[in-house]
Amino acid sequence: MEKRLSERIATEILEMITLKHQFSPGDKLPNENDFCMALGVSRTTLRAAIQSLVDQNILEVKRGLGTFVSEQMGNRTLNLLTGISYSEMRIKDLYEVRLIIEPYSAYYAVQRASNEEIQKIKEYERIIEEKLELGEDCVEVNRLFHNAIAAATHNALISNLISTISGEIVGKFQDFGVEQKVHKHTVSDHRMLMEYFQDGDADGARMAMQLHILHSINDYGKIDE
Numbered sequence: 001m002e003k004r005l006s007e008r009i010a011t012e013i014l015e016m017i018t019l020k021h022q023f024s025p026g027d028k029l030p031n032e033n034d035f036c037m038a039l040g041v042s043r044t045t046l047r048a049a050i051q052s053l054v055d056q057n058i059l060e061v062k063r064g065l066g067t068f069v070s071e072q073m074g075n076r077t078l079n080l081l082t083g084i085s086y087s088e089m090r091i092k093d094l095y096e097v098r099l100i101i102e103p104y105s106a107y108y109a110v111q112r113a114s115n116e117e118i119q120k121i122k123e124y125e126r127i128i129e130e131k132l133e134l135g136e137d138c139v140e141v142n143r144l145f146h147n148a149i150a151a152a153t154h155n156a157l158i159s160n161l162i163s164t165i166s167g168e169i170v171g172k173f174q175d176f177g178v179e180q181k182v183h184k185h186t187v188s189d190h191r192m193l194m195e196y197f198q199d200g201d202a203d204g205a206r207m208a209m210q211l212h213i214l215h216s217i218n219d220y221g222k223i224d225e
Helices: 002-018 032-039 043-055 091-112 115-134 139-151 156-176 185-199 202-220
Strands: 059-062 066-069
Touching: 002 043, 002 139, 032 043, 043 059, 091 139, 091 156, 091 185, 091 202, 115 139, 115 185, 139 156, 185 202
Parallel strands: none
Antiparallel strands: 059 066
16 A cells, blocks of 8 residues: 555656646755655655656655756666667667557556546546647656556556656657657547546457557657668
């Protein structure tokens, strides 16, 4: 239970950075006591959440100074499988890994997600649609949408893999100076996926996610070729 709570707090902190823009790269987070009070959690939970984000290069702890949002958070590297040169990987390669993992991430998320987790996923989907209608950037909330599905599998390796792969993809877009856009068909893909979540149809969600990632490969796969 404590681990699940720390994962939720890690997501809340990530939202503060990427969605709510309460903190920017280089900013210092509040001191531990104040942050615990603001989030309504214990020091143990907060420390576990922060360590999770440090492991993903989203936060960094500077001895004697505090915890800061990493200057390099948009350029995170995969550190789960050492010995592979991710700098040489193409965007298409990374999306193909997502194609292998994310359909079954959706499958298990449907089977295991709590009502609270499903509501969080649906809320991200609503915000994406709203931002698209307003012509606003929604890449970060789209990443949170996929990360929330991965977290709902209750499999830490799947969650960490998807989070770090998506971070690496964003970093590659930045390296190439290409704007990563969320395409209009993303809305129909997400709506279909949410219908399967609502119906508790794990196989349907798996197929919907597979189609969605294939769309992404078609949209972005040739950028760095």
